[in-house]
Amino acid sequence: MAVKNQYQDLLRSKVSSAISQAQAAAGFSHQGVKGSVLELLISQLFEPLLPADIGVGTGQIIDSYSGKMSGQIDIVLYNKAILPPILVDDKLGVFPIESVLYTIEVKTTLNATELRMAHDSAKDLASNFGYLPGLKDEQGKEKHHSIEKLRSVVFALNSDLSGNGLNEAERYRVQYGKDVAHIRAICVAGKEYWYDNGNNWVGFKDGENFDEVLAFIGGVTNTYLTVSSSRGQPCLGNYIVPEAKGFVATKSRDVPSVQVSCEGCGLEGEVVPEIGAMDITVNGTLSAKDKCPNCEGTMKSVSGTYVFKKGKLVEKNEG
Incomplete structure (x- = not known):
């Protein structure tokens, strides 16, 4: 039993x-x-x-x-x-x-x-x-x-x-x-x-x-x-975090940055471009590594000429 x-x-x-x-x-x-x-x-x-x-x-x-x-x-x-x-x-x-x-x-x-x-x-x-x-x-x-x-x-x-x-x-x-x-x-x-x-x-x-x-x-x-x-x-x-209206990065040192905007929602911001330790000149637009915090869209700069030395932006001519 x-x-x-x-x-x-x-x-x-x-x-x-x-x-x-x-x-x-x-x-x-x-x-x-x-x-x-x-x-x-x-x-x-x-x-x-x-x-x-x-x-x-x-x-x-x-x-x-x-x-x-x-x-x-x-x-x-x-x-x-x-x-x-x-x-x-x-x-x-x-x-x-x-x-x-x-x-x-x-x-x-x-x-x-x-x-x-x-x-x-x-x-x-x-x-x-x-x-x-x-x-x-x-x-x-x-x-x-x-x-x-x-x-x-x-x-x-x-x-x-x-x-x-x-x-x-x-x-x-x-x-x-x-x-x-x-x-x-x-x-x-x-x-x-x-x-x-x-x-x-x-x-x-x-x-x-x-x-x-x-x-x-x-x-x-x-x-x-x-x-x-x-x-x-x-x-x-x-x-918790409210929807972003724009974003900026407070520089921890004196480094050049570029203005970018989201292709999807138009959110604008400022980023320091990262391309690796290369000497290169880019004629066109730059895309940010991170996606838009609002919509996951691509953040891009305006078309221009961007000159990099050892991966650092040394000259830019936007527009």
Whole structure:
């Protein structure tokens, strides 16, 4: 006979308590029902039972490329060691997408309309948000690499499905049809749990008390490290530094420089040209080694004559 799993039993008791409180709050008719349910699920279920390196919050997600903001996300699971959120209070804030591992849409009663809304929100996050690279090449420049996008899941306290009809995975499959299953997992407390393994929806119904919630939490804990490690260490400055209007270099010594401008956005600046230890005369334009800080465009000088001795600019005739 198998030894009773005391760890699992303790988790089950905590899950049972948290779900009972959330379901009781969901039965109220006042305007703040959703907020009360979220607060209970965050404080009594997800935060205590998930590993300490997973932050749990609520709010909106942002990307640095366009400044695009998501709609309100019920629960955001994030790793602040990747990039920190800006929090209004202990939980509510704005989360850089590179740090977001999971989003959880919470439904008091899951129905077809709520499921479609969750799918549309997940599709927007998957299709319209970009991720900063978190790795650098040998020259210290950011390089593109494989990044696992955030996983969108649904957690419900109840469902309008009944009888021997469709299960939640089958209902969702009918909804998204030939589209991608942007929702990766669905859990209805006390009823069923499903996750998409890429080829099939895998799950179960009618287990022991809150087996489906334990499986849902276990699924998150089994996968979050893989998602997190794919992100690397993106530069926080991409979110903090304002867009440049122009740039200059304060010379550390008396060296000649040239004026350059971006071919893409027109940003103007000043650089010290680097060509190696050569004696050469350039008739034409010079291109800066570094790309435009705004748009990654090429920074070029005006056409002219540029004379170099041992790699140093000694004479220029611009225009």
